Amino acid sequence: MAEIVVENLHKAFGDFVAVRDSSFTVRSGEFFMLLGPSGCGKTTTLRMIAGLELPTSGRITIDGQEVTDKPAAKRDIAFVFQMFALYPHMNVYQNIAYPLVSQGVPKAQIKQRIEEVTQMLEITPVLRKSVSGLSAGDRQRVALARAIVRRAKAFMMDEPLGALDAEFREHMAQELRRLHDRIKATTVYVTHDQLEAMQMGDKIAVMNNAVVEQLGTPGDIYRKPASLFVAQFIGSPAMNLLPFEGAVVRGDTQVNLVDHCFTVPRQHANHRGPMVLGVRPEHVRLSAEGGLPAEVRAVEYLGTSQMITLASDHGLLRARMDAHVPIKVGDRPGLAFVAETISLFDAHTTRALPSDLNRESETYGTG
Amino acid sequence: MGQVDLTGITKSFAKTVAVKDLTMTIPDGAFVVLLGPTGAGKTTTLRLIAGLEKPDAGTVMIEGREATGLTPAQRNVAMVFQQYSLYPHMTVRENLSFPLRSPLLNTPQAVIDEKVAHVAQTLQISDKLDNRVTALSGGEMQRVSIGRALVRNPSIFLMDEPLSSLDAKLRADLRVELKQISSKRGATILYVTHDQIEAMTMATHIGVLREGELVQFGPPRSIYESPNSIYVASRLGLPRINILPPQALGLSQAGVAYMGLRPEHIVQSRDQAGGHPARLQRIENLGDQIRLHLDLEGHELVTLAQMGKTYKVGEVLSITARHPLLFDVQGARVYQSEE
Numbered sequence: 001m002a003e004i005v006v007e008n009l010h011k012a013f014g015d016f017v018a019v020r021d022s023s024f025t026v027r028s029g030e031f032f033m034l035l036g037p038s039g040c041g042k043t044t045t046l047r048m049i050a051g052l053e054l055p056t057s058g059r060i061t062i063d064g065q066e067v068t069d070k071p072a073a074k075r076d077i078a079f080v081f082q083m084f085a086l087y088p089h090m091n092v093y094q095n096i097a098y099p100l101v102s103q104g105v106p107k108a109q110i111k112q113r114i115e116e117v118t119q120m121l122e123i124t125p126v127l128r129k130s131v132s133g134l135s136a137g138d139r140q141r142v143a144l145a146r147a148i149v150r151r152a153k154a155f156m157m158d159e160p161l162g163a164l165d166a167e168f169r170e171h172m173a174q175e176l177r178r179l180h181d182r183i184k185a186t187t188v189y190v191t192h193d194q195l196e197a198m199q200m201g202d203k204i205a206v207m208n209n210a211v212v213e214q215l216g217t218p219g220d221i222y223r224k225p226a227s228l229f230v231a232q233f234i235g236s237p238a239m240n241l242l243p244f245e246g247a248v249v250r251g252d253t254q255v256n257l258v259d260h261c262f263t264v265p266r267q268h269a270n271h272r273g274p275m276v277l278g279v280r281p282e283h284v285r286l287s288a289e290g291g292l293p294a295e296v297r298a299v300e301y302l303g304t305s306q307m308i309t310l311a312s313d314h315g316l317l318r319a320r321m322d323a324h325v326p327i328k329v330g331d332r333p334g335l336a337f338v339a340e341t342i343s344l345f346d347a348h349t350t351r352a353l354p355s356d357l358n359r360e361s362e363t364y365g366t367g
Numbered sequence: 368m369g370q371v372d373l374t375g376i377t378k379s380f381a382k383t384v385a386v387k388d389l390t391m392t393i394p395d396g397a398f399v400v401l402l403g404p405t406g407a408g409k410t411t412t413l414r415l416i417a418g419l420e421k422p423d424a425g426t427v428m429i430e431g432r433e434a435t436g437l438t439p440a441q442r443n444v445a446m447v448f449q450q451y452s453l454y455p456h457m458t459v460r461e462n463l464s465f466p467l468r469s470p471l472l473n474t475p476q477a478v479i480d481e482k483v484a485h486v487a488q489t490l491q492i493s494d495k496l497d498n499r500v501t502a503l504s505g506g507e508m509q510r511v512s513i514g515r516a517l518v519r520n521p522s523i524f525l526m527d528e529p530l531s532s533l534d535a536k537l538r539a540d541l542r543v544e545l546k547q548i549s550s551k552r553g554a555t556i557l558y559v560t561h562d563q564i565e566a567m568t569m570a571t572h573i574g575v576l577r578e579g580e581l582v583q584f585g586p587p588r589s590i591y592e593s594p595n596s597i598y599v600a601s602r603l604g605l606p607r608i609n610i611l612p613p614q615a616l617g618l619s620q621a622g623v624a625y626m627g628l629r630p631e632h633i634v635q636s637r638d639q640a641g642g643h644p645a646r647l648q649r650i651e652n653l654g655d656q657i658r659l660h661l662d663l664e665g666h667e668l669v670t671l672a673q674m675g676k677t678y679k680v681g682e683v684l685s686i687t688a689r690h691p692l693l694f695d696v697q698g699a700r701v702y703q704s705e706e
Contacts, residue, residue, distance in 0.1 A: 037534065165405045166561040170607070181649070194535065198653045222654030235654050236564075237539035282655050298543045300568035303591045303604050304631055304671070307568065309543055318539070320655060 002153035009058035036207035078152035263339035268354035274347035284319035291334025369430030376425035403576035597698035627692035642685030
């Protein structure tokens with residue numbers, strides 16, 4: 001168990017800034033996701049926490065102890081990589097025992113700890129097998145067992161499921177989360193897959209271009225994206241974004257997009273200039289009368305729901321609806337948006353404008 | 368564009384039977400998606416049609432013509448792979464034009480220009496036409512390789528996970544584009560994927576493969592709504608279908624060993640008479656759907672939160688089944704008389 005505090009962490013490789021002035025806290029026992037596209041700095045951040053990379057500036061503390069310049073071996077952290085590197089000449093038992101043997105843990109204790117962890121991961125039947133004959137899932141479980149058996153203060157995982165196929169990945173994601181719920185070890189997990197992050201994380205740091213764009217629970221990040229990048233990166237398909245030019249005044253609950261007026265969460269600041277209105281596909285509704293005129297371009301059946309692609313004066317929009325709503329290509333419905341879910345963004349800074357949606361605590365003073 | 372018929376195709380590699388006695392018709396203009404886990408035989412089937420593999424037994428007919436013995440070049444098929452293969456010394460425009468420059472086709476320059484411009488627009492790479500392909504991102508390179516197939520007019524397009532390396536937004540855009548290409552041009556497409564969303568949204572037909580055998584073939588809706596086995600039922604649906612013994616919800620019927628429950632088969636309430644208590648273990652907020660992980664007397668059950676309702680971990684919901692899918696001990700579907 002350990003809290004990890006990252007303060008003003010900065011890493012440059014020559015002229016290239018990989019991580020810019022990042023600060024966040026991973027609470028003890030938290031499953032913390034570093035999410036972002038390739039090259040955003042998430043793996044570099046993880047490697048600095050683990051001690052595999054030294055920061056250019058900034059500070060890292062683990063469990064109250066400053067570790068910024070300590071080597072990896074002195075940090076008491078366990079690492080799980082995408083390509084689960086197992087020792088091919090050792091059997092499963094020896095692979096899992098290895099970190100303990102090298103720490104000089106007594107034999108009897110090793111045996112007991114391995115029994116515990118292999119039961120938890122349900123790999124007891126393969127303990128005496130050679131690792132080369134294992135299935136992908138069992139290899140992954142052995143790699144996890146080897147990390148867990150050390151009882152490290154924290155786990156660092158770099159896309160550990162990246163190499164698996166979709167179905168198996170979903171299965172392992174659930175297994176991993178269940179395991180976390182049992183052992184409650186602080187975990188920092190790097191992924192580029194937003195669904196994986198949403199599914200497993202207690203908290204997500206969304207990174208882009210070397211900075212943390214937003215930090216929050218999966219629900220908050222989805223409902224209250226702090227920037228256009230987050231709005232587009234989280235959610236599949238992404239949030240609908242409608243650019244417009246105009247002005248909002250503090251207290252406003254409506255905005256005008258050309259000739260159409262939308263009700264929005266009460267705004268907390270004045271703003272004038274190019275803006276973007278964001279609405280999630282499941283918050284686009286067919287309205288009985290009026291509404292934003294649109295034409296159905298595509299209907300995609302998804303089983304429980306369906307995805308509708310619509311052309312409007314504001315570009316292509318996507319709407320998610322129950323599969324039984326009758327709608328077909330060529331229909332011309334009017335569209336309405338669920339008012340309290342709408343985000344407005346400053347098109348220049350790309351940041352969300354403050355409103356009742358993303359500043360609830362300010363409005364109600366409940367912190 | 369044309370129909371492709373596979374009859375009794377078998378293909379083994381050493382001791383592994385990759386495709387087993389496969390008979391399947393890809394109708395003219397159809398968008399057929401092959402679905403199945405790694406090793407089910409999807410890619411091998413595609414390569415057999417392409418002519419990159421020779422079957423041990425069986426025949427491949429393309430547009431009514433026996434193609435089993437033909438080379439890939441003689442078959443007039445266009446392929447897109449997961450790994451893009453482009454000419455690195457050429458620009459995007461040259462790469463896209465290349466298939467049309469074959470001396471056999473003798474395509475006029477004006478036609479080439481028009482086709483290239485059109486395909487580039489569809490794939491949102493018009494502004495990159497004069498860039499070298501080595502200067503492109505991975506996603507852009509993949510679009511160029513899709514584009515290189517689209518400029519042609521083959522009997523069938525064969526696509527092996529062409530979107531899997533792209534980001535979510537682009538994948539969603541290209542799904543719609545590919546579907547429109549197939550419906551507007553009447554193109555015949557065979558498409559291999561792991562991604563069930565791609566299968567559901569683009570396919571006119573889904574073929575489900577299991578250990579080299581075709582176990583069900585039909586429109587996405589019928590594969591989703593009336594799967595013939597637990598295996599097929601587990602291929603589609605997010606969250607995945609729950610498989611429980613029927614007794615878990617007080618059902619019992621001769622010959623039924625398992626019950627399959629999708630979220631739409633689960634009725635939940637807080638004060639339902641005759642319902643079964645299920646404790647809420649974990650709430651998973653995926654944004655567009657909120658999944659509830661329930662413990663139903665020792666069985667794990669995943670369903671969706673209802674719109675506008677709030678839930679608390681630890682609370683007990685009352686659960687009943689509505690028209691669940693029933694299966695026998697082998698996992699084969701048991702059909703209900705009233706269905």
